[in-house]
């Protein structure tokens with residue numbers, strides 16, 4: 396009997412895929428190449444993706460055998476969940492795979508913004524030794540606002556506790572007491588925007604969160620605000636942010652995610668006080684191994700009786 400076909404449409408950690416070929420016909424394609432994706436989907440019983448492959452109605456219609464889409468990561472904004480439900484296709488993500496990596500990058504970006512670390516490094520490399528140009532600020536004593544207090548937001552709070560910063564969070568879906576237990580003050584959105592010296596965004600991209608950091612929100616912010624977004628592009632309205640940066644109503648931004656990626660031509664790159672990274676929040680060996688491993692386990696559970704033979 397032919398083995399079920401597992402189509403891998405984004406780069407995955409090789410170690411996480413070990414042994415998969417014994418039970419499945421494993422095929423690879425570049426999911427951001429739409430033509431190749433649509434050509435490969437008719438044979439697929441399972442599809443493993445990261446953030447670059449768009450699984451929409453058209454893709455699902457091209458995949459009549461498909462039983463599961465496994466997302467090796469967290470965000471599911473690239474999957475049409477309603478269309479998958481209608482098609483009877485299970486969608487799973489790997490929610491705990493990259494929490495630590497994103498939280499650590501977030502702390503790094505906050506410190507990099509406050510201390511101008513990338514610009515100082517670039518200046519030394521350019522032959523300068525200009526110590527006064529890079530005078531920064533301490534995180535200690537600052538107020539850090541956390542927008543979205545789920546897995547990553549909470550871990551960021553735990554990590555920041557060591558810096559003696561005052562922590563605020565806004566998340567209407569978190570039960571009472573959760574924030575306080577972590578030493579965090581739960582506040583309304585407008586208080587978060589008004590009081591934060593640093594604002595770090597950890598939301599999923601949904602119709603309700605798209606553009607939530609826009610003109611009105613930024614108008615409430617302190618002109619010294621440093622904004623960090625390691626969640627999803629589009630949650631920060633990029634043209635509103637650009638206007639605020641131009642008018643010096645925001646002091647800086649670190650952005651790991653953009654409305655359109657790759658973001659190599661994004662207008663925000665023209666600002667010295669913007670620190671861009673190429674969507675590397677989950678980009679550690681540790682997180683990629685866990686994300687791939689969890690996606691593979693989900694595929695085994697879905698396609699093999701009893702989850703298939705135990706693998707080392």
Ligand SMILES: NC(=O)c1ccc[n+]([C@@H]2O[C@H](COP(=O)([O-])OP(=O)(O)OC[C@H]3O[C@@H](n4cnc5c(N)ncnc54)[C@H](O)[C@@H]3O)[C@@H](O)[C@H]2O)c1
Nearest residue numbers: 469470543544545546547566568597598599625626676677
């Ligand atoms: N940069 C990266 O590589 C990277 C890696 C992992 C995750 N992410 C992004 O980070 C996001 C968060 O990940 P997570 O694991 O913390 O998810 P999560 O689901 O645990 O947390 C998201 C939180 O946002 C809250 N929320 C939703 N709508 C809100 C609103 N309007 N206002 C305030 N809070 C709201 C939810 O209640 C939830 O607690 C993911 O959805 C993904 O898009 C990015």
Ligand SMILES: O=C(O)CC[C@@H](O)C(=O)O
Nearest residue numbers: 445446468469470493677
């Ligand atoms: O797939 C990736 O590398 C990005 C992962 C990240 O954005 C996520 O939502 O988990």
